[in-house]
Amino acid sequence: MTDAVGSIDMPDAEDEVPESKKTRKGGKRGKKGPLGRLALFYRQIIAELRKVVWPTRNQLTTYTTVVIVFVVVMIGLVTVIDLGFARVIKYVFG
Numbered sequence: 001m002t003d004a005v006g007s008i009d010m011p012d013a014e015d016e017v018p019e020s021k022k023t024r025k026g027g028k029r030g031k032k033g034p035l036g037r038l039a040l041f042y043r044q045i046i047a048e049l050r051k052v053v054w055p056t057r058n059q060l061t062t063y064t065t066v067v068i069v070f071v072v073v074m075i076g077l078v079t080v081i082d083l084g085f086a087r088v089i090k091y092v093f094g
Contacts, residue, residue: 032040055063
């Protein structure tokens with residue numbers, strides 16, 4: 001059977017790979033032992049932490065204040081709702 005009009009006969013990717021490349025496993029990680037992989041892992045962690053944009057002291061103070069105020073407001077809201085439900089339950093059930 002013939003190919004569709006305009007198609008190009010391309011060899012499969014497996015046909016182009018030499019035999020020695022097909023049997024190789026692991027790459028760079030395959031050559032290292034468990035301690036080498038652990039060291040690589042920690043080096044990658046440190047490299048990623050260097051990319052982090054850390055907040056300034058002023059930003060950190062502002063963020064902390066906002067979180068504390070939000071938590072206090074939510075505690076007050078939940079307390080008021082809880083006391084309201086307690087009074088309603090006490091009124092209904094006696």
